[in-house]
Amino acid sequence: MQAVRYFQDPDVCVDFVASMRWPDGVTCPHCEGKKVSYLSSRRIWKCMAKDCHKQFSVKTGSVFEDSPIPLDKWLTAIWLVVNCKNGISSYEIMRDLKVTQKSAWFMLHRIRLALKNDPKHKFGFGGPxxxxxxxxxxxxxxxxxxxxxxxxxxxxxxxxxxxxxxxxxxxxxxxxxxxxxxxxxxxxxxxxxxxxxxxxxxxxxxxxxxxxxxxxxxxxxxxxxxxxxxxxxxxxxxxxxxxxxxxxxxxxxxxxxxxEPFHLDRYLDEQVFRYNNRATKDNPLTDADRFALAVSQAAGKRLTYAELTGKVGGAETD
Structure with missing residues (x-):
């Protein structure tokens, strides 16, 4: 409930997602330039680089891109997914967030893409x-x-x-x-x-x-x-x-x-994320820690509805 109240302000949502995505300062996703100007009336940035001048928001180049659903609903959905031990269905998201079941189903699959974490090392260095x-x-x-x-x-x-x-x-x-x-x-x-x-x-x-x-x-x-x-x-x-x-x-x-077997990999990614980031004696993660980690992984990933339903070829891009 504290999180819901905290994120009811759109400006707070934008600031939080921006801080998770760009911890060292806002960077243009098009040219990676750091010279940007914030347009508060539209909650977007404009790149001031000489050869760019493109506009972008915190959603650009992330799983939120091209979504008309406001960030407060996205952040609530992420909180529910990463902290519900047995997952949460699209019908529950539909009722809780007042969106259609189709939109909720699409949101959940995009969130699962954000939860996917490519391994950077092999297992077996310290134990069986x-x-x-x-x-x-x-x-x-x-x-x-x-x-x-x-x-x-x-x-x-x-x-x-x-x-x-x-x-x-x-x-x-x-x-x-x-x-x-x-x-x-x-x-x-x-x-x-x-x-x-x-x-x-x-x-x-x-x-x-x-x-x-x-x-x-x-x-x-x-x-x-x-x-x-x-x-x-x-x-x-x-x-x-x-x-x-x-x-x-x-x-x-x-x-x-x-x-469906076509989507099973994404459900595996969701469960793997929760399992690997559960609270343990040596690593007492909180619900807020899991939530912040998930939001920080949302950038650099994109999933369209056509790709999700198999209507076009292609895979997720990082």
Missing amino acids: VESDEAFIGPNPQKMHKDRKAKVQARDGLKGGFVGKTAVHGILDRELRQVRAKVIPNVNREVLQSAILDNVTPFAKVYTDEATGYIGLDKNLIHKVINHSQEYVNGQVHTQGIENFWSLLKRGLRGTYVAV
């Missing part, structure tokens, strides 16, 4: 790494037989994997950080490539007994826990990453209900 895969999707036993047959023919999957999407995750126990992404399948080449791309060669990696991990000990220290016999053997277990899967599935099933 857990690796595991999960399958996200509908329960095949509850699917209509005609739909089940159609999905099975399309994907070639059988049994309990019909209609599900494979995701892979790794957890660094020392950093208490997780990374997760959608993968095409759980074949050996795909799983081991995902691990080697994110883990140092001298790291200890703990996995379950899945056949996709066979041969991983040729590249790093690999320990296996056989879940048909036990779940923990000393330090060898995958309970940490399975806890992340539990949180992810709780949000997908309870809040979002149905998620």
